[in-house]
Amino acid sequence: MRRHATVLHLDLDAFFAAVEQRDKPSLRGKPVVVGGLGPRGVVSTASYEARVYGVRSAMRTAEARARCPHAAYLGGRFDAYRAASRIVMDRLRELSALVEPMSLDEAFVDLAASDEARDLDPDALHAIAEQVRADVASRTGGLTASVGIGTSKLMAKIASELAKPDGVRVIPPGTEADVLGPMSARAIPGVGPATAERLRRIGVTTVDEVRAVADDDLRSLLGRSSGAALAALARGIDPRPVVAEREAKSVSVEDTFEIDLTDPRVLGDIAERMGRRVAERLARSGLSGRTVTLKVRHHDFETHTRSTTLAGPTDDARVIVRTARSLLSEVDTSGGIRLIGVGMSGLADWVQDDLFSGAPEKHEPVDAPDPDPTVTTAGARARPGGPGGRRWVPGADVVHDEHGPGWVWGSGLGRVTVRFETRLSGPGPVRTLDADDPALRAGTVEA
Incomplete structure (x- = not known):
C-alpha cells in the first residue's frame, strides 16, 4: 500500500458517443449508440441520454433498438476516436512520465513520478485533477472525463467510477476499507x-x-x-505498478457473420483476407510473430481455437494465410460458422526470413471486417454495396462538392441521406442523394 494517494485514473465519459455528439451538432443532447449495426451487432458505447432507456455497452444492437428506437445508431469512426485519445494521453504525459493507457478512453497515471503532484494533500490533488479535466475539455472540443485518485490502481479506478460522470473523487489513504466495504x-x-x-x-x-x-x-x-x-x-491492497508501455501480446482480426456460413471456399477466402490484414498490421508496427491462431465459433456458439507455431517469426502474408487456411481445413463447417478470426502471437521486432521463399509478396488492400465494430468505418470510406451502388455507413464523414462536409444519416435502395454540418457549424440541413453521386466522397476527420 502506498502511503499517499498518488495513482490517478482518468476515464472519458461515454467516449465514442461523446465524440459523435461533439462532431455532429444535431445529436447533442440526444441518444446516440455506437457499435455494430447488423443483426448480430453489439453496442460499443451508448450516450448517457440512451442509457436512460436501458441501453448499455455489450448489449445486442437489436435489443438496444427495441429499447430506444429513436436513438441515432452509428457505425463509428475509429480515426476520430484515436485522434481525441492522442490529445488526452499527451495531456496526461505532461503531468507524469508514467502513463499507462488501458484503452483509447482510459489511463492510469503515477503521480509519484510528478514533481507537481508528489505527496500532496487531498485538496491539492483534487485541484490537479480538476485542471486535467478542464484541459481535456478545452483541447478536445468539449469531451468530459471522470478522474479518480487513490493509493493504488484499484482505488483510483473505484474513485473514477464514483466520480462519474464528469467529476473528481480523491480517496485519502486509510479510508479504503470504508469506501470499498x-x-x-x-x-x-x-x-x-x-x-x-x-x-x-x-x-x-x-x-x-x-x-x-x-x-x-x-x-x-x-x-x-x-x-x-x-x-x-x-482489503484495498493492490501492488500493481503503473507501467508506461504496455507491450502488445498479439495481433488479430475476427468477424461475426450476419448468417451462418457453411461453404469452406467462402470461409477460406475470408480467412485469407484476415491473414493478409494481420500481416499488414504486423508490418505497420514493425513486428513479426511465431504462432498463427484460428478462432472458430460454430452455429451453437461453441468456440474453438487451433494454432500452429512456426519455426521462426514472420510477417509474410503468404505464410500466415497458408497456415490459417490449413488450420481451417481441419474444421467441420457443415453445421454453420458464426465467427472466425485469425491472429498472430509470440510477437518479436525481427523477422526470420525464408531464404527460399522468393521475392516478398506485396500486401494488397483488404476489406475484411475488423473485430472492433468501429474500425469497419475508419476513414469514413464507402464500400461496394452491390446493386444499390456504394454502401455508406451511418455516421461516416463525407464531403459533397456542392453541399460541403457532412455525415451519413442512413442509406439503402441506392440512396444515401446526409446531414451537412460540422463540429463548428451548428445543426445543418439534410439531403438525400444517389449513393453513386460522383460529387459525394469520403471525408476526413477533423483534428
Whole structure:
C-alpha cells in the first residue's frame, strides 16, 4: 500500500458517443449508440441520454433498438476516436512520465513520478485533477472525463467510477476499507458473473462480506491464486505498478457473420483476407510473430481455437494465410460458422526470413471486417454495396462538392441521406442523394 494517494485514473465519459455528439451538432443532447449495426451487432458505447432507456455497452444492437428506437445508431469512426485519445494521453504525459493507457478512453497515471503532484494533500490533488479535466475539455472540443485518485490502481479506478460522470473523487489513504466495504463484490476487478455466483452461494455479496471470509476458504472456493488475489483486493491492497508501455501480446482480426456460413471456399477466402490484414498490421508496427491462431465459433456458439507455431517469426502474408487456411481445413463447417478470426502471437521486432521463399509478396488492400465494430468505418470510406451502388455507413464523414462536409444519416435502395454540418457549424440541413453521386466522397476527420 502506498502511503499517499498518488495513482490517478482518468476515464472519458461515454467516449465514442461523446465524440459523435461533439462532431455532429444535431445529436447533442440526444441518444446516440455506437457499435455494430447488423443483426448480430453489439453496442460499443451508448450516450448517457440512451442509457436512460436501458441501453448499455455489450448489449445486442437489436435489443438496444427495441429499447430506444429513436436513438441515432452509428457505425463509428475509429480515426476520430484515436485522434481525441492522442490529445488526452499527451495531456496526461505532461503531468507524469508514467502513463499507462488501458484503452483509447482510459489511463492510469503515477503521480509519484510528478514533481507537481508528489505527496500532496487531498485538496491539492483534487485541484490537479480538476485542471486535467478542464484541459481535456478545452483541447478536445468539449469531451468530459471522470478522474479518480487513490493509493493504488484499484482505488483510483473505484474513485473514477464514483466520480462519474464528469467529476473528481480523491480517496485519502486509510479510508479504503470504508469506501470499498458497502460496495458489491462485483466492484472488485476479476469478479465476474461466475465468481459472483459462487460467492452468492456462500452468502457473500458485498466487499465487507468478502473480507469476513477466511483467506483459506476463499482459496478453496476460487483456487489458490484467485482466492488470494480477491482477499487482498477486498482489503484495498493492490501492488500493481503503473507501467508506461504496455507491450502488445498479439495481433488479430475476427468477424461475426450476419448468417451462418457453411461453404469452406467462402470461409477460406475470408480467412485469407484476415491473414493478409494481420500481416499488414504486423508490418505497420514493425513486428513479426511465431504462432498463427484460428478462432472458430460454430452455429451453437461453441468456440474453438487451433494454432500452429512456426519455426521462426514472420510477417509474410503468404505464410500466415497458408497456415490459417490449413488450420481451417481441419474444421467441420457443415453445421454453420458464426465467427472466425485469425491472429498472430509470440510477437518479436525481427523477422526470420525464408531464404527460399522468393521475392516478398506485396500486401494488397483488404476489406475484411475488423473485430472492433468501429474500425469497419475508419476513414469514413464507402464500400461496394452491390446493386444499390456504394454502401455508406451511418455516421461516416463525407464531403459533397456542392453541399460541403457532412455525415451519413442512413442509406439503402441506392440512396444515401446526409446531414451537412460540422463540429463548428451548428445543426445543418439534410439531403438525400444517389449513393453513386460522383460529387459525394469520403471525408476526413477533423483534428
